Amino acid sequence: MKYFLLIACFVTVLMACDDDTKVCDLDTRTEARARFRWQDPNNNNVEEDTTMPKVTLFALNKDSIYKKQTGLSGMQFQLDRLTDSSKFYFQTDSTRIADTITFFYTRQPHFISAGCGVVMYFNIDTVYSTQHVIKSLVISSKQVTEENENTIILHF
């Protein structure tokens, strides 16, 4: 027992002396998440998760985040850290009309650890989308942090 206590003390002292600036052991991604839902006509219009055949997503005038990616039931993407809004081109299938999704938010830099430094938190004000394929959009969490919670639900 006394050896266990001695070892515990020794390890705790070593941890107290640790150089935390050298190690980043946290997930530093602060990304918005979207989930796809639809009302299944074959199941009494019960709402359930769904997958899209060929998803394309990119911020306007930027490279693709997803390019004709098959079998997605949701998306994960970064919001613009430099401005208070982000606009995305979103297509569920290459044969269907694309929608645009626009996020408005406030940004809050946040120091997460000595090793990881600063990340950007977002507080969502509003989200708009065109309704070519998307039927409706619901904000499920207004905070975008490294917790990776679902931000919006897209209904089809």
Add this chain to the structure above:
Amino acid sequence: MKIRSYSIFSALLLCVATATAQSKKDSVKTVMLEVPAGLRVGVDLTRFAIPFFQPYRRDATVVLDARYNDRIYFAADISYNRTSHSDSNYTYKGSGVGISIGANYNLLKKQIPKENFMLYGGFKYGFSLFSYEIPSYTIHSTYWGNYQGSMPSVTKTGHWVELSLGIKVEVLKNLYLGWSLHERILLNSAVAKSDFPPLIIPGYGKGYKGSAFDMQYTISYLFPMWKVKQQMKLK
């Protein structure tokens, strides 16, 4: 006859044993002595080793205690910290002072007049005044581009309570060596949970954590100034 002899022998043994115990008890005398006491001033040597483990830190801690009576010592630690860090994510500058005040309770019963050992538990309240800034930081993003910002200098205070356990040994006349373990709990933990918490709170430790564990290894000198009465058991 045999049983009778055995009973007498047992009774004699019991009498001898009782008498011996009584004489031992009588030989331990409790006396009140006046022993030198005063202000003990020292430094924490571990603070000089910290830059080897945490190169961004420079610390100094002066430890003080003054004996109040047989068991109780009033104690204080005065700390200074300067922090400077730079990497690809951010640069940081901070400095400040801290003081913790409380008392130590000597758990050892003194039995030898010239013995000056101490095994103690202590409780302190700590306060710190410090300022820090983040002159530049970068939030990296390969998709949107990097965001660069800064946080101007702010001055804040830290409050904590501290529990300690340690020993002090007189190695030469009035010269003491000692080590101790400290657990500190931050009372205004909003500082640690803020968007830009300090890297170091002087006297407390890592400023982005709600509790901090620490160790001290001290060398100190006793300046005898007064005397206190001490109960002593002499054999």
